[in-house]
Amino acid sequence: MIRSFKTDLRWSDVTPRAAFLNRRQIIAAGMGALAAGALARPAAARIEAAASRYSTSEAPDSLETITGYNNFYEFGTDKGDPAAYAGGLTVDPWSVKVDGLVDRPGTYDLADLIKGQPLEERIYRFRCVEAWSMVIPWIGFELSGLLNRLGVQSGAKYVAFETLLRPEEMPGQRARFIDWPYREGLRLDEAMNPLTILATGLYGDPMPRQNGAPIRLVVPWKYGFKSIKSIVRISLVDKMPPTTWNMLQASEYGFYANVNPEVDHPRWSQASERRVGAGLFGGRQDTVKFNGYGDQVAGLYAGQDLAKDY
Numbered sequence: 001m002i003r004s005f006k007t008d009l010r011w012s013d014v015t016p017r018a019a020f021l022n023r024r025q026i027i028a029a030g031m032g033a034l035a036a037g038a039l040a041r042p043a044a045a046r047i048e049a050a051a052s053r054y055s056t057s058e059a060p061d062s063l064e065t066i067t068g069y070n071n072f073y074e075f076g077t078d079k080g081d082p083a084a085y086a087g088g089l090t091v092d093p094w095s096v097k098v099d100g101l102v103d104r105p106g107t108y109d110l111a112d113l114i115k116g117q118p119l120e121e122r123i124y125r126f127r128c129v130e131a132w133s134m135v136i137p138w139i140g141f142e143l144s145g146l147l148n149r150l151g152v153q154s155g156a157k158y159v160a161f162e163t164l165l166r167p168e169e170m171p172g173q174r175a176r177f178i179d180w181p182y183r184e185g186l187r188l189d190e191a192m193n194p195l196t197i198l199a200t201g202l203y204g205d206p207m208p209r210q211n212g213a214p215i216r217l218v219v220p221w222k223y224g225f226k227s228i229k230s231i232v233r234i235s236l237v238d239k240m241p242p243t244t245w246n247m248l249q250a251s252e253y254g255f256y257a258n259v260n261p262e263v264d265h266p267r268w269s270q271a272s273e274r275r276v277g278a279g280l281f282g283g284r285q286d287t288v289k290f291n292g293y294g295d296q297v298a299g300l301y302a303g304q305d306l307a308k309d310y
């Protein structure tokens with residue numbers, strides 16, 4: 001088990017979910033069970049994992065907020081569409097294709113792919129390019145651990161990801177303004193940073209479908225669109241891969257998409273953000289460069305002009 005370095009705030013005390021207060025009694029299934037393939041059994045696997053040293057001590061948004069206000073265009077463009085329409089997504093069985101410049105390519109059953117990766121809780125700030133934000137208690141593991149296991153070859157410079165393409169279960173994919181499947185990518189050093197995780201759950205439970213079940217990326221210093229959901233393909237490549245929002249509107253959405261209050265979106269300011277769960281008394285707060293994770297990631301961009309590499 002991972003020890004908490006932050007004892008001042010226990011987010012289990014602030015969650016409104018009565019059921020969640022019982023989590024310590026139901027952890028028998030535990031992390032091992034989750035890693036071994038209990039991912040798709042909604043009630044079966046609750047995960048014990050204390051806040052890691054990378055977690056914020058800010059209070060997470062409620063489960064209702066995190067699962068009710070989503071961007072997942074495969075299910076529609078309204079914030080309530082994923083919650084309304086993702087219920088029919090089959091997440092078990094689930095396989096992920098690994099290809100490109102990697103020693104162990106193949107199509108892996110999800111449980112095999114993530115076997116042995118140490119799950120932990122990461123309470124991260126999450127900042128959408130649309131200038132809203134949340135705090136989300138993810139369960140996941142460092143992408144670097146998986147990439148090391150897969151064996152990244154020396155020519156690889158980027159990691160590319162793809163979301164499931166299944167219009168029968170993803171009604172938003174019938175709209176053609178996006179060239180499906182949804183695609184994202186990271187530079188290899190970004191992918192290897194310990195903040196970058198693949199998340200398989202949140203609030204101690206397997207990942208809700210609207211949040212990208214059964215496995216999604218979380219890159220907390222970048223705008224939310226980089227954190228691609230429901231991943232079915234991971235490719236190690238030598239060139240910067242095409243990414244969905246950049247393909248749609250390159251002048252508005254760059255490849256890097258680092259949270260940056262100094263670089264406005266062409267149509268709105270990025271200087272501040274609305275904390276979604278703040279409710280009546282909450283308001284806007286200042287946006288922090290790299291979403292507050294600069295100590296860990298600013299060095300990745302030394303020598304880059306972030307106004308140009310936006």
Ligand SMILES: Nc1nc2c(c(=O)[nH]1)N[C@H]1C(S)=C(S)[C@@H](COP(=O)(O)O)O[C@H]1N2
Pocket residue numbers: 066069070071072073074127128129163182210211212223224225226227228229230
């Ligand atoms: N496949 C896929 N991944 C996606 C998206 C999407 O539309 N499709 N939306 C992105 C955007 S814009 C955001 S802000 C986050 C939202 O994550 P959340 O709904 O879990 O908060 O998912 C990102 N990942």
Ligand SMILES: [Mo]
Pocket residue numbers: 071128129130223224225
């Ligand atoms: Mo977003």
